[in-house]
Amino acid sequence: MTAQILDGKATAKQIKQELTQRVAALQERGITPGLGTILVGDDPASAWYVRGKHRDCAEVGLESIRVDLPEQTTQEELLAKVRELNEDPACTGYIVQLPLPKHIDQDVILEAMDPAKDADGLHPMNLGRLVANVNKPLTSPAPCTPAGCVELLSRHGLDLKGKHVLVIGRGVTIGRPVGLLLTRRDVNATVTLAHTGTTNLPELLAQADVVIAAAGQAHMVKADAIKPGAILLDVGVSRVDGKVTGDIDPDAAQHASWISPNPGGVGPMTRAMLLANVVETAERQAS
Numbered sequence: 233m234t235a236q237i238l239d240g241k242a243t244a245k246q247i248k249q250e251l252t253q254r255v256a257a258l259q260e261r262g263i264t265p266g267l268g269t270i271l272v273g274d275d276p277a278s279a280w281y282v283r284g285k286h287r288d289c290a291e292v293g294l295e296s297i298r299v300d301l302p303e304q305t306t307q308e309e310l311l312a313k314v315r316e317l318n319e320d321p322a323c324t325g326y327i328v329q330l331p332l333p334k335h336i337d338q339d340v341i342l343e344a345m346d347p348a349k350d351a352d353g354l355h356p357m358n359l360g361r362l363v364a365n366v367n368k369p370l371t372s373p374a375p376c377t378p379a380g381c382v383e384l385l386s387r388h389g390l391d392l393k394g395k396h397v398l399v400i401g402r403g404v405t406i407g408r409p410v411g412l413l414l415t416r417r418d419v420n421a422t423v424t425l426a427h428t429g430t431t432n433l434p435e436l437l438a439q440a441d442v443v444i445a446a447a448g449q450a451h452m453v454k455a456d457a458i459k460p461g462a463i464l465l466d467v468g469v470s471r472v473d474g475k476v477t478g479d480i481d482p483d484a485a486q487h488a489s490w491i492s493p494n495p496g497g498v499g500p501m502t503r504a505m506l507l508a509n510v511v512e513t514a515e516r517q518a519s
């Protein structure tokens with residue numbers, strides 16, 4: 233068996249084409265949505281992601297506002313920028329690029345954002361809405377990587393109803409919220425959330441219909457560990473000899489039915505879902 237590819241690059245391209253039309257429709261009504269980014273420090277990967285977000289905005293017709301701050305920025309200085317974007321009418325939504333330098337408390341920053349402008353869906357109010365709302369369509373932004381996983385699967389015609397999904401990793405940007413999205417009634421999957429304290433990972437991997445690996449441990453999911461025919465989403469990122477390396481050993485493709493490559497899978501979907509969150513916010517405000 234060789235797995236079919238969950239092509240994040242092609243799917244993101246299609247989503248961006250759809251968003252371009254929705255942005256044009258907003259512009260016809262005199263509304264030009266704008267995404268803001270705040271980057272603190274000079275981590276090369278973060279800088280690359282932020283540049284990509286601004287390129288994506290230009291591609292679909294969104295305005296963008298870029299705030300780059302030095303590594304030694306204090307928490308108070310960062311909070312002042314957050315408040316500025318909260319008040320800026322040109323900014324429909326914005327993100328604070330993560331991770332932040334160690335001397336800044338990420339939770340304090342995320343909580344200071346206006347939840348109505350939280351383009352990443354990481355404000356506690358928006359995460360809370362995700363917890364509370366199981367049945368109705370979501371009217372608040374969902375975190376981009378988890379939303380990208382769900383969209384990538386559904387746009388490849390994969391129905392997770394009744395499937396056992398094993399999520400590996402309990403981070404607040406991916407592991408925890410992806411479980412909330414997958415257990416909403418419109419997806420109806422059964423989710424197990426594994427983490428570093430899990431003692432029976434081999435047993436769980438052998439049972440799972442779908443594996444979402446978001447641990448950030450290079451090639452930790454081996455070919456012989458998975459259930460034959462499983463669907464594999466490779467989300468974790470490590471850099472091995474300077475190369476982006478996922479959590480899933482590429483040999484696992486021989487035993488899986490579908491696999492998302494890394495790079496080229498969930499990463500491009502994360503970018504597309506950020507744009508979608510901004511467009512949806514603008515559409516909600518306009519209605």
Ligand SMILES: Nc1nc2c(c(=O)[nH]1)N[C@@H](CN(C=O)c1ccc(C(=O)N[C@@H](CCC(=O)O)C(=O)O)cc1)CN2
Nearest residue numbers: 281327328329330331352376476495496497499500502
């Ligand atoms: N505020 C946020 N910070 C971070 C998030 C996030 O969603 N919001 N996620 C990641 C970084 N990230 C976006 O910010 C991101 C990561 C990866 C990709 C991507 O397209 N990756 C490429 C490969 C890139 C490479 O070669 O280095 C791929 O998978 O094909 C996009 C966005 C952490 N921080």
